[in-house]
Amino acid sequence: MTTVKGAAPARGLVPPLLRDREFRRFWAGSTVSMFGDQVSSIAVPLTAVLVLHAGPASMGYLTALEWLPSLLLGLHAGAWVDGRGQRRRTMIACDLGRFCLLATVPVCWTLHVLTMWQLYAVICAAGTLSTVFGVADGTLFVSIVSPSQYLDGQSLIYGSRAMSFVAGPSAGGLLAQLLGAPLAIAADALSFLGSALCLSRISPAEPPAASDRRGVTAGLRFIARSPELRASLIGGAVVNLFNLMFGALFTLYAIRTLHVSAGLLGLVLGCGAIGGVLGSMVTKRIAGRIGTGMAYVAGALLFTVPFALAPLAATVPGHAVGGPLVLAMLFAAQFACGFGVMVLDISIGTIFAALIPDAVRSRVGGAFSAINYGTRPVGALLGGLLGTELGLLPALWIAVAGGVIGALLLVPTPVARFRLPSLPARTRTPAPGRRRVSPGRRPAPRPRIH
Numbered sequence: 212m213t214t215v216k217g218a219a220p221a222r223g224l225v226p227p228l229l230r231d232r233e234f235r236r237f238w239a240g241s242t243v244s245m246f247g248d249q250v251s252s253i254a255v256p257l258t259a260v261l262v263l264h265a266g267p268a269s270m271g272y273l274t275a276l277e278w279l280p281s282l283l284l285g286l287h288a289g290a291w292v293d294g295r296g297q298r299r300r301t302m303i304a305c306d307l308g309r310f311c312l313l314a315t316v317p318v319c320w321t322l323h324v325l326t327m328w329q330l331y332a333v334i335c336a337a338g339t340l341s342t343v344f345g346v347a348d349g350t351l352f353v354s355i356v357s358p359s360q361y362l363d364g365q366s367l368i369y370g371s372r373a374m375s376f377v378a379g380p381s382a383g384g385l386l387a388q389l390l391g392a393p394l395a396i397a398a399d400a401l402s403f404l405g406s407a408l409c410l411s412r413i414s415p416a417e418p419p420a421a422s423d424r425r426g427v428t429a430g431l432r433f434i435a436r437s438p439e440l441r442a443s444l445i446g447g448a449v450v451n452l453f454n455l456m457f458g459a460l461f462t463l464y465a466i467r468t469l470h471v472s473a474g475l476l477g478l479v480l481g482c483g484a485i486g487g488v489l490g491s492m493v494t495k496r497i498a499g500r501i502g503t504g505m506a507y508v509a510g511a512l513l514f515t516v517p518f519a520l521a522p523l524a525a526t527v528p529g530h531a532v533g534g535p536l537v538l539a540m541l542f543a544a545q546f547a548c549g550f551g552v553m554v555l556d557i558s559i560g561t562i563f564a565a566l567i568p569d570a571v572r573s574r575v576g577g578a579f580s581a582i583n584y585g586t587r588p589v590g591a592l593l594g595g596l597l598g599t600e601l602g603l604l605p606a607l608w609i610a611v612a613g614g615v616i617g618a619l620l621l622v623p624t625p626v627a628r629f630r631l632p633s634l635p636a637r638t639r640t641p642a643p644g645r646r647r648v649s650p651g652r653r654p655a656p657r658p659r660i661h
Contacts, residue, residue, distance in 0.1 A: 240409025247402025249379020254395035271595015275588035282585030289577020298347035305344040306407035313400035320393035370491035376484030384477015430578030442624030449617030452586035456594035457610035486546035490553030504629030507558035513551025515614035520544035
């Protein structure tokens, strides 16, 4: 048999989890979908600001409606998904639904009938499907990855997310400038088709539907009994509240106060997200040195503190013409925040995967998102209100200060002392008729984190 020169070294560069066919298919679908999400992360607010001429209050409403379903439906979505089982099919249906919803935006814009009310409705309905998708996703992750590889699996998923932060906003800003912001949203719609296709081509060994009758409050009770989850929920909820307050106003502030063009803003956001790529590469090393819990706390601080550079940019002489120093400050803020959020997300995802039993995983995820993500619409509405009443700059400073306080709340808590090796090994029951296989050998299923 002929050996291809260089094949063995090349194989050694591929992470073990990516050598598994089903995990690789899931990872590919997640990557495509996350790229589309990042295109929309700039294309949707640009559509509101440039096409529909939205003000601070309208931007607050738009951001709030994206996350309102988490607050209203998170608990019930988790209970429904755990009780129903068939999580893969549920996730495919959510992908197809989001494709149809987002596709209406460029179609209606082309027909000159797009309104702010339609944008509100589309974002809220898509957020509802994202909530259901998200609570189903965590169980699939632990169906694929063994506890010893949680950090590796989370790093791969969030590495893709970080890369989407680099390319997505840049592509979104460029598409918005060349074709119009509503047409850029079509890229996100198509990404959901890619995700659905990849999900349809795998057959993960899912845990069976939950047989207990503890209802929608089971997740809340589990969080209340866990000091680590309870502390992470409190700190994370405060950070999310003020982060969404900041995010609701940032695009408006960058365009109208700093006079940054849509294309440049997308480029700055994309280049700044290189920090996220770096963060995804070194989180395992950081967690190994200081502990997974302390890595989570450090990531929260690195995520929140650098946002102060954005309002500081308004004090730079000549900021009204979007000078190079202003762009450099925005880039530095995005770079540092991107690094921090990757360390934060990978660490807390690993902690959750290790601590939460499969039988209540969707319900815990639903309860956590109901409170943690449920603060996001409140923050967005608060941002719109304060941006209108106090002005953009004071509102941004309040958002920065509140986010840092939320991160500091984590420092004295048990989650800061969490270390993955201290956990006892967990065993999971494979689905009926399925043989459990360790990742790295074939076959094995896969994850997806939003």
